[in-house]
């Protein structure tokens with residue numbers, strides 16, 4: 001019987017090792033010889049190989065010449081602005097692009113959570129949360145978080161002030177750095193780049209206007225690629241906290257803010273350099289937890305219009321090199337808030353070995369295995385990246401644990417102690433919480449009553465209404481106006497009286513509350529927590545204060561009791 005595909009040994013015309021078919025088979029993982037007749041294949045293979053070779057060469061040549069052509073076109077006939085994703089401007093440009101009409105029209109786009117929330121370290125800290133109702137459940141807030149659309153990587157065209165602009169979005173671009181990044185290229189025809197600068201300026205201004213009267217907070221973001229250094233991520237922009245809401249001795253607050261203001265004055269840097277003093281300023285805020293150290297830092301940053309970069313040295317993922325790269329990436333003028341600098345390794349690393357061991361024994365419960373060393377921290381405080389108007393604020397709950405080198409003058413220029421709430425602080429917290437209580441009454445005075453009759457329209461206002469053209473000597477009109485004026489006077493008087501009564505009542509309640517609360521036992525954060533339980537009920541807050549103090553003390557006794565038995 002004749003076999004359709006005879007064995008290899010039976011036919012001398014089968015492809016040998018070097019035949020075109022065997023070469024083709026090396027590229028195509030199918031045993032072609034078993035499928036196609038040998039003579040036909042032998043004839044076709046050289047053509048197929050030639051075709052593959054030519055098409056590959058053509059594709060490579062096209063890419064090369066296209067690149068050369070566009071490069072030359074850009075060089076001689078176009079103006080181009082390039083923005084790299086590691087630059088702060090990239091974020092601003094992307095926000096601007098997302099708002100443009102062409103972004104909504106494009107059919108191939110990248111969908112993300114609203115652009116600023118992309119940079120949030122966690123959903124819980126996203127900017128959108130700030131603008132949403134705080135009481136809404138988590139899933140509801142997530143559901144309402146806006147999406148944003150930007151054109152996908154590739155070439156896009158749009159019109160700006162009547163001119164065609166090309167936007168090229170290049171993803172995963174390997175430049176000179178170690179890690180790929182995204183690049184945006186804006187190009188226009190012509191050798192005058194003014195229009196591109198206008199686009200950049202507009203995007204920047206729009207973006208920054210959103211931050212007006214807000215404090216922009218940055219926190220470190222873990223490396224996006226393995227081995228890459230951590231970077232700063234914009235977490236949120238919250239309305240600036242008025243300094244008056246931080247309960248602290250007025251003198252201390254003023255001293256702190258005035259010192260920073262003076263440091264940031266344009267002439268100060270020159271003054272420092274003329275005297276050979278490193279231009280930097282450090283502050284140490286110390287005291288028990290929840291006494292307002294971070295709050296004061298945020299309020300000062302908001303008041304001075306500076307961005308704040310918050311970093312906890314207790315982070316286990318932070319190393320000396322990570323800390324150095326974070327400091328390298330800081331903008332020239334900003335506030336850097338370093339929290340928890342009493343972390344064991346940092347605080348004790350310069351102390352004698354046995355003393356360290358002794359302390360470590362005592363503090364085993366609170367020990368944190370941080371990878372930032374004291375020398376690493378001192379390097380960044382003193383290093384090149386530390387200059388240029390940066391305000392360094394260190395906070396700690398245990399100033400006694402700090403190495404003297406860390407807080408010597410030159411590194412720490414001012415120390416502010418925060419204490420548990422005394423009488424004044426307790427009263428201040430109460431007033432802050434309830435000063436606007438029944439605000440609607442006070443508002444009535446500021447807003448004049450609605451002019452339903454139209455009689456309050458200023459006489460000079462051009463109007464065609466019959467009333468306005470009526471002669472002011474009309475006795476009926478005069479009487480009516482007088483009546484309205486009288487009503488307004490009465491209303492203002494009533495509101496003022498009501499306000500006086502309210503203020504008196506508030507003062508009574510404040511005095512009662514301050515008497516009930518023990519002095520310097522609770523932190524402002526604890527008192528605030530209690531008052532929040534009675535958000536709109538000042539009377540109730542005063543009534544229940546005593547019970548709360550007793551239950552708090554009872555809970556504390558129980559805790560000590562258990563600790564005592566545990567150690568026995």
Ligand SMILES: Nc1ncnc2c1ncn2[C@@H]1O[C@H](COP(=O)(O)OP(=O)(O)OP(=O)(O)O)[C@@H](O)[C@H]1O
Pocket residue numbers: 245246247248287288289290291292293294295296339395396397418524525526528
């Ligand atoms: N002095 C204060 N004046 C007004 N509010 C305060 C004060 N202290 C604490 N609070 C309130 O308590 C909360 C915690 O305050 P904050 O984070 O500033 O304390 P902290 O001293 O930095 O705490 P920690 O040492 O634990 O970091 C905030 O909501 C803040 O409003």
